[in-house]
Amino acid sequence: MLVKEVMNRNVKTARSTDTVKDAAKIMTENRIGSLVVVSGTGEVIGIVTERDIMSKVVAFGRNADEVKIEEIMSKNIITISPNNTLEDAANIMTSKKIKKLPVVEDGGLIGIVTATDLISYEKELIGKISTILTSSPLKNIGG
DSSP states (O other): OOOOGTTOOOOOEETTBBHHHHHHHHHHHHSSSEEEEEOOOOOOOEEEEEHHHHTGGGGGGGOOTTHHHHOOBSSSSOOOOOSSBBHHHHHHHHHHOOEEEEEETTTTTEEEHHHHHHHHHHHHHHHHHHHHHSSSOOOOTTT
């Protein structure tokens, strides 16, 4: 299966010049743990997570109204094509120890695939296989 069949197309984004408070508000309102940071042209330039906010702002008593996302975001983000397989995505996430992969096509952000997406797909696949195995009689080959 391909990334484009599982990815979430409704990606919440922020600009690097937005404040950490703005980012936290968007994450809270949408019940998500990260935002993809994009340039004015839609190019992925970073990602900011709840952990970034906690470990780089809150833990040091910094003012979330004053700190810009660009100060705390992760840069040099690894992305994936919508035409890569889910196995490719899982391999990248495992080898790079990341949980989220922005999906990029023609230089622009078109979606995101997360470790949770891969787990959900795997559960669905196991359920379908289980249904097939329990609903159809198994034939004794060679018997």
